Amino acid sequence: MGFDNELKKLLEEWRSEVGKIDKSLLPLVDKFIKANKGGKGIRGNLVILGYQIASSEFRIQSSELENKEILKVAAAYEIFHTAILAHDDIIDKSPERRGQQSLYQALGGDHRGISLAITLADAGFFLATKIISEADFPEKRKNEALKYFSSIMLNTAMGQILDIEKGDPLTVAKYKTAKYTVSGPLVLGAILAGARLDKLTQLDQFGEAVGIAFQIQDDILDGETKKYKQSLQQLDYFKNKALKIIPDITKDSKMSKILEQLTADLVNRIK
Numbered sequence: 001m002g003f004d005n006e007l008k009k010l011l012e013e014w015r016s017e018v019g020k021i022d023k024s025l026l027p028l029v030d031k032f033i034k035a036n037k038g039g040k041g042i043r044g045n046l047v048i049l050g051y052q053i054a055s056s057e058f059r060i061q062s063s064e065l066e067n068k069e070i071l072k073v074a075a076a077y078e079i080f081h082t083a084i085l086a087h088d089d090i091i092d093k094s095p096e097r098r099g100q101q102s103l104y105q106a107l108g109g110d111h112r113g114i115s116l117a118i119t120l121a122d123a124g125f126f127l128a129t130k131i132i133s134e135a136d137f138p139e140k141r142k143n144e145a146l147k148y149f150s151s152i153m154l155n156t157a158m159g160q161i162l163d164i165e166k167g168d169p170l171t172v173a174k175y176k177t178a179k180y181t182v183s184g185p186l187v188l189g190a191i192l193a194g195a196r197l198d199k200l201t202q203l204d205q206f207g208e209a210v211g212i213a214f215q216i217q218d219d220i221l222d223g224e225t226k227k228y229k230q231s232l233q234q235l236d237y238f239k240n241k242a243l244k245i246i247p248d249i250t251k252d253s254k255m256s257k258i259l260e261q262l263t264a265d266l267v268n269r270i271k
Contacts, residue, residue: 002045002048002071002074003041003044003045003048003071003072003074003075003078004041006071006072006074006075007036007044007075007078007079010072010075010076010079010127010131011033011036011079012033014029014127015029015030015033028107028116028120029120031103031106031107031120032082032086032103032120032121032123032124034100034106035082035085035086035097035098035100035102035103035106036078036079036082037098037100038098038099038100039078039081039082039098041078042181042266043077043078043081043180043181043184043185044074044075044077044078044081044185045074046182046185046186046189046207046262047070047073047074047077047185047186047188047189048070048071048074048189049186049189049258049262050185050186050187050188050189050190050193050203051070051189051190051192051193052189052193052255053186053189053190053203053249053250053252053255053259054189054190054193054194054195054199055193056250056252056255069135069136069137070135070189070192072131072132072134072135073131073132073135073145073188073189073192074185074189075131076127076128076129076131076132076135077128077184077185077188079124079127079128079131080124080125080128080153081180082121082124083120083121083122083123083124083125083128084121084156084180085097085102085103086102086103086104086117086118086120086121086124087117087118087121087160088160089102089103089104089105089117090102090104090114090117090118091160091164102117103117103120103121104116104117104118125153128149129146129149129150132145132146132149133146135192137192138194141191141192141193141194142192144191145188145191145192148184148187148188148191149184149188152179152180152184152188153180155175155179155180156175156176156179156180158175159171159172159174159175159176159177159179159180160176162175162176163176169219170212170234172215173211173212173215173216174208174211174212176215177211177212177214177215177218178207178208178209178210178211178212178214178215179207179208179211181211181214182206182207182208182210182211182214182266183203183204183205183206183207183208183210183211184207186203186204186206186207187200187203187204187207190203199249202245202248202249203249205245206242206245206246206249206259209238209239209241209242209245210238210239210242210262210263210266210267212234212238213234213235213238213239213242213263213266213267214266214267216231216234216235216238217235217266217267217268217269219231220232220235221269235267238267239263239267242263243260243263246259246260246263
């Protein structure tokens with residue numbers, strides 16, 4: 001992952017700051033840092049991809065500094081993802097995540113462990129926001145990005161609540177998964193590259209369709225769908241919807257192929 005080193009650096013900088021508050025907190029922080037390891041980096045890479053698509057297709061000239069700064073934002077998004085997973089594992093009572101103990105289990109699995117995991121995840125949300133706010137981009141773009149990032153967090157929380165309350169599956173897929181897994185990072189990266197509103201809308205529509213298809217496939221693989229045939233029809237519908245939007249997003253053949261491959265990888269996966 002192109003942002004992997006940046007992620008390690010930012011987490012270590014945070015660890016150093018926490019150590020100045022109280023060194024007794026460091027073993028707890030280390031648990032959260034460890035929880036960031038082993039992920040696929042899908043969302044962070046999509047932040048970078050959204051930035052690259054906007055920079056190439058919309059003829060935006062990005063400085064070398066900005067190209068480096070987008071790695072920080074990609075890392076921040078992955079920290080945000082780890083924080084969400086920590087909360088999600090508590091809700092689902094999941095003992096493992098990313099080939100290791102889930103955060104609350106690594107912290108003991110009791111009330112204290114759950115409390116610490118919730119709080120560390122909260123810190124992860126705030127840290128991600130802080131990193132984006134300190135990234136070196138033009139202020140107007142950065143403010144728009146922060147506003148959008150806040151909306152992603154809010155939508156994801158509402159999607160999680162709907163999931164707990166057994167809401168409409170497609171609405172849950174849209175807000176709990178699609179917005180923050182695909183469309184969110186793509187649009188966030190494009191905002192920081194200065195993309196126009198119409199292109200941001202197209203990226204959002206593409207990401208939403210792919211993200212919903214991703215969740216449907218996830219449910220099929222986990223055996224959580226009660227209407228298998230209907231789920232397959234919905235999967236094909238959203239996959240084809242995403243593919244039809246790609247020509248509107250970019251005329252760059254290389255970027256088109258990347259988006260097509262992304263759709264295939266996320267929708268047709270077998271695990």
